[in-house]
Amino acid sequence: MTTPAPVEILDFSTIFPEFVNADIRPGYSGWIINKDHLIEFATKLRDVYGYDLLTSVTGVDYLPDEKMEVVYHAFKTTGGSVLNYKVQVPRLDPIEIPSLVPVYPGVELQEREIWDLYGIVFTGHPDLRRILMWEGFAGHPLRKDWKEAYFEEENKPFKSRWPDGKIVQAENNNLFSDNIIYPTDFDPEKWIPEGEEALYGALAKYEYTNKDGIKSDNIVVNLGPQHPSTHGVFRVSAVLDGEIIANLKPVMGYLHRNHEKIGERNTYLQNMPYTDRLDYLSSLSNNFGYALAVEKLMNIEVPERAEYIRVIMAELNRITNHCMALGALFNDLGTFFTPLIYLLEERELILDIFEAVTGSRMMCNYFRFGGVARDLPAGTLEMIKGLAFERLPKKVDEIDRFMSENEIIRSRGIGQGVLSAEDAIKYSATGPLLRASGVPYDIRRADPYSIYERFDFDVAVRQNGDIFDRYMVRLDEMRQSIRIIQQAIKGLPGGEIQTGKPQYQVRVPAGESYGRVESPKGELGFYIISTGKPNPWRYHVRAPSFINLTPYGHMCVGQKIADIVAILGSIDIVLGEVDR
Amino acid sequence: MYGKGILKGLGVTLKRYIETYVDDIRWMGKRYYKAEGIAHRSSKDAKGIFTIQYPEEILPSPEEFRFLPFLVYDEGDNGEHTIRCTSCGICAKVCPPQCIWIVRTTNPATGRPIPDPSEFYIDADICMNCGLCAEYCPFDAIKMDHAYELASYSRNIMNLQTLSKSATYYEKIRPINATKENQARAAKLAARTAATIKTE
Numbered sequence: 013m014t015t016p017a018p019v020e021i022l023d024f025s026t027i028f029p030e031f032v033n034a035d036i037r038p039g040y041s042g043w044i045i046n047k048d049h050l051i052e053f054a055t056k057l058r059d060v061y062g063y064d065l066l067t068s069v070t071g072v073d074y075l076p077d078e079k080m081e082v083v084y085h086a087f088k089t090t091g092g093s094v095l096n097y098k099v100q101v102p103r104l105d106p107i108e109i110p111s112l113v114p115v116y117p118g119v120e121l122q123e124r125e126i127w128d129l130y131g132i133v134f135t136g137h138p139d140l141r142r143i144l145m146w147e148g149f150a151g152h153p154l155r156k157d158w159k160e161a162y163f164e165e166e167n168k169p170f171k172s173r174w175p176d177g178k179i180v181q182a183e184n185n186n187l188f189s190d191n192i193i194y195p196t197d198f199d200p201e202k203w204i205p206e207g208e209e210a211l212y213g214a215l216a217k218y219e220y221t222n223k224d225g226i227k228s229d230n231i232v233v234n235l236g237p238q239h240p241s242t243h244g245v246f247r248v249s250a251v252l253d254g255e256i257i258a259n260l261k262p263v264m265g266y267l268h269r270n271h272e273k274i275g276e277r278n279t280y281l282q283n284m285p286y287t288d289r290l291d292y293l294s295s296l297s298n299n300f301g302y303a304l305a306v307e308k309l310m311n312i313e314v315p316e317r318a319e320y321i322r323v324i325m326a327e328l329n330r331i332t333n334h335c336m337a338l339g340a341l342f343n344d345l346g347t348f349f350t351p352l353i354y355l356l357e358e359r360e361l362i363l364d365i366f367e368a369v370t371g372s373r374m375m376c377n378y379f380r381f382g383g384v385a386r387d388l389p390a391g392t393l394e395m396i397k398g399l400a401f402e403r404l405p406k407k408v409d410e411i412d413r414f415m416s417e418n419e420i421i422r423s424r425g426i427g428q429g430v431l432s433a434e435d436a437i438k439y440s441a442t443g444p445l446l447r448a449s450g451v452p453y454d455i456r457r458a459d460p461y462s463i464y465e466r467f468d469f470d471v472a473v474r475q476n477g478d479i480f481d482r483y484m485v486r487l488d489e490m491r492q493s494i495r496i497i498q499q500a501i502k503g504l505p506g507g508e509i510q511t512g513k514p515q516y517q518v519r520v521p522a523g524e525s526y527g528r529v530e531s532p533k534g535e536l537g538f539y540i541i542s543t544g545k546p547n548p549w550r551y552h553v554r555a556p557s558f559i560n561l562t563p564y565g566h567m568c569v570g571q572k573i574a575d576i577v578a579i580l581g582s583i584d585i586v587l588g589e590v591d592r
Numbered sequence: 593m594y595g596k597g598i599l600k601g602l603g604v605t606l607k608r609y610i611e612t613y614v615d616d617i618r619w620m621g622k623r624y625y626k627a628e629g630i631a632h633r634s635s636k637d638a639k640g641i642f643t644i645q646y647p648e649e650i651l652p653s654p655e656e657f658r659f660l661p662f663l664v665y666d667e668g669d670n671g672e673h674t675i676r677c678t679s680c681g682i683c684a685k686v687c688p689p690q691c692i693w694i695v696r697t698t699n700p701a702t703g704r705p706i707p708d709p710s711e712f713y714i715d716a717d718i719c720m721n722c723g724l725c726a727e728y729c730p731f732d733a734i735k736m737d738h739a740y741e742l743a744s745y746s747r748n749i750m751n752l753q754t755l756s757k758s759a760t761y762y763e764k765i766r767p768i769n770a771t772k773e774n775q776a777r778a779a780k781l782a783a784r785t786a787a788t789i790k791t792e
Contacts, residue, residue: 169685282688285722350605357642364634368654371736377722385727389656390768398636414604417597516686516728 022061024097028053035098039309039523039542042083042096047109050099054084054115062088063095064437065453066112068526068554069122070539071130075156078103080132083539084112085526085554089437089451091458094526101132111137118440121562129154129272141211144265144591148203150194153270160273167547168278215251215259230258235576237266243340244587248576255572260565264558267591275551280306280518283551285377287538290553291589292374293336296329296366297531299379304461305527305538306381309520315508318383319463324396324500325369325378326529327493328362331404333532334486335359337584341483342415344581345424351415358407361399368392381518383510393501400497408490416484425480429567429579432477439563443534443556445583448485449477455530466503467496482582489532517546533557533584553592557585608640615640625649655766658723658736660716663755664762675756676733678707683725683734691718692725712752716742732773738765 024032024043031046032053045053057063063086072081080103086095101107111134112119123134124143131152134140142149151158164170212232236247245266251259271290275283287302288295300322307314314322336359339352363373369392370376370385378385388396415421431441436449446453454471456464472488474481522544528537534556541550560583567579616623623629630649633642644651661683665673684692695711698704726736737757742748763770 168690170690278688285688285720360642367657369656371656371658371723403636410604414601418601419594419597516682
């Protein structure tokens with residue numbers, strides 16, 4: 013067990029006095045950068061100060077101050093806590109901020125998202141299009157002055173629903189049974205979906221010549237919406253040169269429900285069940301990240317027993333997630349359903365535990381601020397013990413025996429979809445995707461949260477960064493999770509499971525916080541701004557599945573078309589989290 | 593040798609295949625359609641076929657399982673129903689998708705509210721089964737149900753009548769929780785009567 017070295021505190025406002033100011037708003041931290049020097053600052057940060065991993069980019073609309081802000085969260089891959097810096101611009105269209113894509117290509121999709129939802133133009137971005145909303149959409153929905161069709165009220169609880177006792181179903185409000193606002197001069201007969209043109213235009217931007225030097229015509233192939241072997245409603249648009257992929261773009265947003273806008277309307281507690289629905293295969297990790305972010309703001313401690321229960325549940329969740337991820341990956345590689353079903357059996361047994369403890373198999377809604385919802389019911393600890401000590405270690409070994417030496421898996425996996433360590437960091441990849449590329453970056457070790465520093469476990473890491481290594485990393489992680497669960501069960505203390513009395517209306521002091529956990533898919537971060545009111549002012553999810561798609565195109569170029577699905581399977585995405 | 597890995601993997605499948613028959617024989621027909629067989633198939637020792645043949649076999653729901661809320665009423669000695677809900681509205685305020693509507697009863701003479709709901713609706717189509725209403729109800733009046741076979745031909749809004757279920761039913765589906773809550777309530781009541789006796 014190692015404790016991370018104390019972080020030296022750099023005072024950037026004295027290092028760069030001409031364009032960096034400390035953020036002195038109460039409850040805030042970090043630095044405010046003059047936008048003209050943003051690229052210079054980011055480059056220095058990366059090259060001189062070692063903050064090579066820019067994980068999260070967030071837009072914030074400060075409507076009362078007439079300001080828009082973009083917040084960057086940077087980390088070192090050698091470990092340590094967050095460095096956040098911000099750019100503020102007046103809230104007058106066109107809002108322009110230089111794009112950081114040249115410095116950190118990993119922000120490409122995130123900047124597109126901010127353009128889509130906030131209308132901030134990133135100058136110098138190679139492909140600034142809408143990403144989650146459709147191309148004909150009017151307005152930028154996360155702006156505070158944007159109201160959706162059939163808007164009820166700013167915040168929950170809605171006064172309109174109670175206590176008048178009127179029963180209104182949304183579809184009865186609505187004569188045409190949809191709730192879309194069209195642009196003022198919209199005519200569906202004449203509308204040309206310019207987004208499609210822009211997509212193909214963006215795909216064609218990249219010139220690809222054959223190895224022989226002969227230029228041939230490329231064809232565009234769309235996989236989906238839906239197909240990419242039905243990880244969800246997803247679409248891949250690829251330019252092919254024969255059978256070789258010349259360029260590829262993921263297209264998403266089919267499952268977009270503006271989770272963040274809903275989150276800004278909910279009270280803090282009401283958000284908890286919504287986080288389950290982000291990455292619906294690992295709802296407890298989502299609960300964990302959100303609870304951490306809010307607890308950081310509230311500045312409360314979690315009782316020992318609750319911490320242990322949290323860790324046990326989160327690690328069980330990691331195993332269920334990897335069961336699903338590996339099963340789906342095997343399907344994508346051509347071993348239809350037998351290994352998937354074998355893994356689902358184990359997942360099923362763990363889901364039984366979730367059902368007994370949290371009340372639901374998938375939508376667990378188990379964490380509360382300052383603890384967990386309820387103690388482990390009688391008998392569940394024995395179930396967990398039985399799985400962690402007896403069954404699961406054997407079953408993971410069985411899958412290892414079953415698949416790891418399989419010639420088809422090896423030939424389709426080894427050397428395919430390679431992402432080098434430098435590229436993985438550059439593209440802000442996190443989680444198993446990053447660790448398979450040889451970067452031993454695991455938040456449980458790099459920036460420990462909860463009580464992870466007490467447990468003895470290894471960070472699963474592989475060196476080649478191909479599909480096969482991503483499979484092996486997940487297998488190793490399952491073994492490490494079992495180790496953590498075993499230690500946590502042995503150390504599980506008695507006592508309280510909740511700090512203070514359970515409250516449905518928590519008081520959250522004004523300020524910002526970024527809580528992040530190592531979710532099974534990567535770094536899951538929640539950026540929350542509180543103004544002291546019952547609802548968050550800004551609620552942003554740094555979704556690992558979404559950001560891990562940034563290097564997807566890069567990994568696919570030069571591969572065969574049949575590898576598109578295999579590479580996607582090895583990233584392990586869940587569309588509930590990609591589209592939010 | 594090329595293909596050795598595949599053969600090794602096939603060995604795993606073969607072992608699993610044989611296990612199904614061995615397990616069936618070992619349980620001598622008790623493996624299916626019997627409570628002990630179902631319990632075995634969802635335990636850590638499960639081997640062979642996992643499938644529960646729903647609806648012929650039904651997996652027992654654990655106590656904490658939650659699906660749609662219901663309102664608890666107490667039955668008096670002569671069969672009258674007193675609903676525990678006082679229409680305080682905490683459930684409606686805490687509900688994340690805002691699917692609860694309550695109308696308070698008012699005293700027609702004075703116009704002041706009586707702690708009793710005159711109407712109580714839950715839009716079952718909107719409810720996300722999060723269980724927060726049951727968790728934060730201070731009167732143990734709203735609880736999460738176990739009944740999940742609710743397919744219907746139309747959208748449904750549940751009202752006071754369809755939502756009400758007896759305390760006996762609640763004790764049946766959640767025995768441990770119900771006992772704990774009954775004890776807590778009895779203790780509270782005892783403390784209150786002790787306090788009133790003292791003041792008198």
